Amino acid sequence: MAAIAESLIKEESKGLARFTENAIRPDQGGTIGRPITIEANFFAIRRIWRQIEASPEMGGIRAVFDGRFSAYSATKLPFHKIEIVLDSGKGGGKGGGKGGKEKHGKGKFAGPMVAKLTYVNIIDLTDLHKFLRREGPLTSNCTLAMQALNVAVTHEAMSRFVNRGGSVFFQDQATDIGGGVEMWKGLFQALKPGRGGSMFANIDVAASVFIKGGNAANVISSILPREFRGRVDHRDQVKLDRMLRSATFTVTHRGEKFKKRFKVSKVSALGARDLLFDQNGRKVSVQEYFEQTYHCNLRYPHLPCLGVRSRDGDTAYFPSELCEIEPGQKYTKKLDESQTSSMIKEASQRPSDRMGFIQRGMRQLDFGNNQHLRDFGFEINTELERIPARVLPAPDIVYSGERVVHPDNGGWRLSPSNKAFQGATLERWGVLCFETERGFSRTQMQKFIVELTETLCENGLRVNNRQPNTLYVNPQARVSTAIDALWTDIGRKTMGDPQIIIVILPRRCETYADVKSHCEAGETMGKMTQCVLVDRLRRANKQYYGMLGTKINAKLGGTNWVLKPDAIPFISQMPTMIIGADVTHPAPGDATQPSVVAVVASVNKEATRYVGRVKAQAGRTEVIDGFKYLIYNLIKTFKEQVGHHPRRILVYRDGVSDGEFAHVLREEMVAIKQACLHVDENYRPPVTFVIVKKRHHARFQPLNRHDADKTGNCPAGTVVDQVITHPTEFDFYLQSHSGLLGTSRPALYHVLWDENGFSSNDIQQLTYNMCYLYARCPKAVSIVPPVYYAHLLAFRARHYLGFSDTVSMHSGGTGSSGKAVHDGPLPDIRVQRSVENKMFFI
Numbered sequence: 001m002a003a004i005a006e007s008l009i010k011e012e013s014k015g016l017a018r019f020t021e022n023a024i025r026p027d028q029g030g031t032i033g034r035p036i037t038i039e040a041n042f043f044a045i046r047r048i049w050r051q052i053e054a055s056p057e058m059g060g061i062r063a064v065f066d067g068r069f070s071a072y073s074a075t076k077l078p079f080h081k082i083e084i085v086l087d088s089g090k091g092g093g094k095g096g097g098k099g100g101k102e103k104h105g106k107g108k109f110a111g112p113m114v115a116k117l118t119y120v121n122i123i124d125l126t127d128l129h130k131f132l133r134r135e136g137p138l139t140s141n142c143t144l145a146m147q148a149l150n151v152a153v154t155h156e157a158m159s160r161f162v163n164r165g166g167s168v169f170f171q172d173q174a175t176d177i178g179g180g181v182e183m184w185k186g187l188f189q190a191l192k193p194g195r196g197g198s199m200f201a202n203i204d205v206a207a208s209v210f211i212k213g214g215n216a217a218n219v220i221s222s223i224l225p226r227e228f229r230g231r232v233d234h235r236d237q238v239k240l241d242r243m244l245r246s247a248t249f250t251v252t253h254r255g256e257k258f259k260k261r262f263k264v265s266k267v268s269a270l271g272a273r274d275l276l277f278d279q280n281g282r283k284v285s286v287q288e289y290f291e292q293t294y295h296c297n298l299r300y301p302h303l304p305c306l307g308v309r310s311r312d313g314d315t316a317y318f319p320s321e322l323c324e325i326e327p328g329q330k331y332t333k334k335l336d337e338s339q340t341s342s343m344i345k346e347a348s349q350r351p352s353d354r355m356g357f358i359q360r361g362m363r364q365l366d367f368g369n370n371q372h373l374r375d376f377g378f379e380i381n382t383e384l385e386r387i388p389a390r391v392l393p394a395p396d397i398v399y400s401g402e403r404v405v406h407p408d409n410g411g412w413r414l415s416p417s418n419k420a421f422q423g424a425t426l427e428r429w430g431v432l433c434f435e436t437e438r439g440f441s442r443t444q445m446q447k448f449i450v451e452l453t454e455t456l457c458e459n460g461l462r463v464n465n466r467q468p469n470t471l472y473v474n475p476q477a478r479v480s481t482a483i484d485a486l487w488t489d490i491g492r493k494t495m496g497d498p499q500i501i502i503v504i505l506p507r508r509c510e511t512y513a514d515v516k517s518h519c520e521a522g523e524t525m526g527k528m529t530q531c532v533l534v535d536r537l538r539r540a541n542k543q544y545y546g547m548l549g550t551k552i553n554a555k556l557g558g559t560n561w562v563l564k565p566d567a568i569p570f571i572s573q574m575p576t577m578i579i580g581a582d583v584t585h586p587a588p589g590d591a592t593q594p595s596v597v598a599v600v601a602s603v604n605k606e607a608t609r610y611v612g613r614v615k616a617q618a619g620r621t622e623v624i625d626g627f628k629y630l631i632y633n634l635i636k637t638f639k640e641q642v643g644h645h646p647r648r649i650l651v652y653r654d655g656v657s658d659g660e661f662a663h664v665l666r667e668e669m670v671a672i673k674q675a676c677l678h679v680d681e682n683y684r685p686p687v688t689f690v691i692v693k694k695r696h697h698a699r700f701q702p703l704n705r706h707d708a709d710k711t712g713n714c715p716a717g718t719v720v721d722q723v724i725t726h727p728t729e730f731d732f733y734l735q736s737h738s739g740l741l742g743t744s745r746p747a748l749y750h751v752l753w754d755e756n757g758f759s760s761n762d763i764q765q766l767t768y769n770m771c772y773l774y775a776r777c778p779k780a781v782s783i784v785p786p787v788y789y790a791h792l793l794a795f796r797a798r799h800y801l802g803f804s805d806t807v808s809m810h811s812g813g814t815g816s817s818g819k820a821v822h823d824g825p826l827p828d829i830r831v832q833r834s835v836e837n838k839m840f841f842i
Helices: 002-018 126-132 140-160 216-223 234-244 286-294 337-347 351-365 371-375 442-458 479-494 510-521 534-538 542-555 627-642 658-679 760-773 785-801
Strands: 034-040 042-047 063-065 071-073 081-087 112-118 162-164 167-176 181-193 199-211 248-251 266-271 276-279 282-285 304-309 315-319 323-325 378-380 385-391 429-433 469-472 500-505 529-533 576-584 595-602 610-617 648-654 687-693 700-702 718-720 730-735 747-754
Touching: 034 718, 042 385, 071 140, 126 140, 140 167, 140 181, 140 371, 140 378, 167 199, 167 351, 181 337, 181 351, 199 337, 199 351, 216 234, 216 323, 234 266, 234 304, 276 286, 282 286, 286 315, 351 700, 371 378, 429 442, 429 479, 442 534, 442 542, 469 479, 479 500, 479 510, 500 510, 500 534, 510 529, 510 785, 529 534, 529 542, 576 627, 576 785, 595 627, 595 785, 610 627, 610 785, 627 658, 648 658, 648 785, 658 687, 658 747, 687 760, 730 760, 747 760, 760 785
Parallel strands: 429 469, 429 500, 500 529, 576 648, 648 687
Antiparallel strands: 034 385, 034 700, 042 199, 042 378, 063 071, 081 112, 162 167, 167 181, 181 199, 248 323, 266 304, 276 282, 304 315, 385 718, 576 595, 595 610, 687 747, 718 730, 730 747
16 A cells, blocks of 8 residues: 555656646547538637827726726826726715605715726737747736737627626616516627637627516516505515615606615515604604605505615615616526526527527627727627538447437437337336325326336336336325335335335425435435426326336436447447546525535446446535545446446546636546556556536527528537637537527537547547437437536435435545545535445436
C-alpha cells in the first residue's frame, strides 16, 4: 500500500500540471454522412477596421456598461480616476400612512449620489485576433476582450428593454398564463468565436415569467381562483403575499405628476371598506379616508389593500384599485402545473417560426443604428448564417435471433415480431394499488395484468406467473407498511425473493417519492418497483404496454436491443467502460438542500447495462468531490460484472459551463487517474473526457424543405462541426433525436481530453449511435444514454434526501481506511446493495 500511496502522490502532482489545456481538433472535421445546408441563429459580425481617435474630454467618449461593475470604451480614457455627481431622482413626497393616514418626508436615498470611475487597463485585442486565426492560444487577454465585446453588443438593448440574465424581453410579447403571471418573450444575445477567424452574434428566443402589470385590483382578481366580497381567508392572503410582496407600484390618486414608487410589504386580509385605523381618536376605514381626502369613489372597496412599511415601522395601506403594479417585475416562485403547461405551449415554436421571431426581434434591437457598436468597429449581419452540416447514418437495431430493424428518422416501433435481445424471467411479482376499487376496479386491475403479461411475453420476456399477488390500500396509507406487507406475501407464496412490485398511483403525488425512497434507500432490503398512473392505464394501448415492458425488462436485468459490433467498434473491440456524470444543484435560494452527484457506468460489452452511484456534496461547486472513490467503486463493479477491468474509459460529463472547463478537467481527470492507480499500481487505461452541454442557444433549421422532418426540424443525426464551432478545440453539435414539439435543441459535445486518439468521424458516429441504446424507448435520445441515466439517478436521489435524516451512505465509496467520504453534517445517500447494481433508476 505504501508504493500505491507514493504513486498516487506523484500522479496527482503530474496531473495538476498536465490537465490544463483542452484537446485540439485532430482534423478539419468529420466527413461521414449526407451533406446538407442549414441555417443557424448565428449572425456574422464584420469588422470595419477604422482608426478611432482618442477624445481629450469625457464628454466625447461613449462607454458601454455591463450592469454590474465594469464599463468599456472604444477610445482611451483621458483620466485615471473621476467622480461624477448624480441627482438621485428620489425626492420626498406624500404617501399612505398607517391605515391610509399620510406621512411626509424624504425617501431613504434622497440627495445626490457620486459615481466613481477608475481607469483599470487597456485591453489588447492582438491575442484575440491571433486566437481567431488559429495563430495563438486562448489567453486571459482573449477572454477579457470577448467580455468587453459582449457588453458592447448587449449594452444598448439592456438599456432600452426589460432584461433578465443575458436576455431582453418585449412587453408587447407578453402572454397571460394565469395566476397573476405573464410569460414574456424576448431575445438572448451573446458573442461567440467561430472557425476561420470569424465572430458571431448568437441570438435566440428567450422566455421568462413576470408578475402581471397593471391595475392591482385586476391583478389580485387574476391571482385568486374565486370572487370574494369580504375578508380573504388565510390561504388566499398567503397566496397574495407570496405573489406581490416586494413588487413595486405607483398610485393614481395623486395625479400623473406624482411618480413616486412604493414597494409592497403586505397585502391586507380585509378590504378597504372594512380595514380600519385610528385617526385623531376615531376609527376610520381606508375607504372613508380616501373618499374624504382625495374624493375617490371606490368601485371595489371589498378588495384587499396593498401595504407599505414606513420608516417608523407602521404600515400604510392603499386601495388596490388606486395602485398600478409596474410591468416587467420578475417572478421567481415555482410555477404550478397549469402555468408550466401554458408556458411550454406558448414558448414552443417550429424552427421557421423561431427564426422568424429572431429576425423580427433584431429589427427592434436595431443593431444598424447602434452607435456603441460603431464605436467598437462592428456591424452585425441581419441574415441567418448558412452552415454546412451532415446527417450521419443511423445504426441498425438488433433484437433476439439476429433480427435487424432499420430506424426511420431516429425511431422505430415496438412490435411482437421483435423479441428482446435478452428477455428476463418474471415469476415472483405483485401489484400494489394506491387507489380505491371505485377509482380502479378489480375488473380494470385484471385487464391491466392480462394486457401487461401478454405484451411482456410478445416482447420476449418469460412470464411464469400470470396471476401475481395484488393488494389495494387506502391512498393515504403508510407506504412502507403496504409495500412490506405485499413483499412478504409474495415471498411466502412463491417461496423465493420477490423480483418487482408494480405500484399503481392515482396521480402524480408525493407517494411516488415515498415508494422509491423506502424501496431503494430504506433500512430494509432493497426492492425493485415500477410505478404507473391510473389515468395512463385507463387509456393505455399496445405501445404503452410495450414501453412499460422495456423498463421492466431492464430493471430485471434483461437487454431490450443492441447494436451491431461494427456500429460501436470503440466499445466492442475491447473491454470499455462508458461513464456518465452529473452534478445537480438545489433551486436558487434553497440553502437547506445539498447538491447531488450522480455517476453511472456501463458494465457489459454492448454498453446497454449501467450501474449508478450517488452522493451528496456541500455548496454549489461543480467539481465532483470524492470522484476518485466513485470511479474506483465503478471500476471494481465492472470487473465483477465483466470479469476484468476496463481497458479504456470514455467519460461524458454534464452540467459544466465554459468557465469551469479547466477546473473540472484538472480535478476530475486527476481523480480518475488516482482511482485507476488505486485499483493497481500499473493500471493506466487511456481516458477520453467529453463535456456534454444542453444549456446553450444554438438552434438549426434546414435551408431546403426536403431536408426537414415532419416538424420542420433537421433530421436525426445532424452534426455540425464547421463555421460556428470552436476555432481550435475539439467540439461539435449533434442533434441525435427527431423533432417532436417546437425547435429541437442539439447537444454540444466538447472533447476536453483524449488519450484514445479519436478522429472527428469516430467520436461523432460513436456518440450518435449510442443514442439508440436508451433502454426506455425505441428511439434515439437527445443526449448519450449515460448522461441521461445520470440525470435520472440524480433526480431519484433528490427523493431520498427528503426521506430520512438517518440515511447512511456506502454508494459514495470509501477510501483505503474504510471511512465514508463525508463524516460531517451532509445527509448521506444509501442505495441498498440488493438493487444498487441494477438499473433501478430508469
